[in-house]
Amino acid sequence: MKLDNTIISKLEDLSMLKLSVEVREKMASELKKILDMIDALRSVQIDVNRHEETRIQRLRPDLLSESLPLNPVFQNCSSKKGEYFAAPKIIKKKNG
Numbered sequence: 001m002k003l004d005n006t007i008i009s010k011l012e013d014l015s016m017l018k019l020s021v022e023v024r025e026k027m028a029s030e031l032k033k034i035l036d037m038i039d040a041l042r043s044v045q046i047d048v049n050r051h052e053e054t055r056i057q058r059l060r061p062d063l064l065s066e067s068l069p070l071n072p073v074f075q076n077c078s079s080k081k082g083e084y085f086a087a088p089k090i091i092k093k094k095n096g
Contacts, residue, residue, distance in 0.1 A: 003028055003031055003032050003035060008024055008027065008028055008031075011027075011031075012024070070083060
């Protein structure tokens, strides 16, 4: 993409700024560097299928195992009801 005075003027209008000549020249050189970097990135060839094995999610078997004992689990709990953690109610029902 060629960067010229017209594009800088459009960017100036879009940003609702009035830039001095020095700032416009500095902005133009910085934008040119950014566009050159984007062009360099576009030229990079990547092999999409190279890491296909890493995209496969290998799941562990879903096996039944013994639960943790309740006493150690509830030691750090501030409130419980029977075998369950208790939390304060924060959502109220609407009337009607």
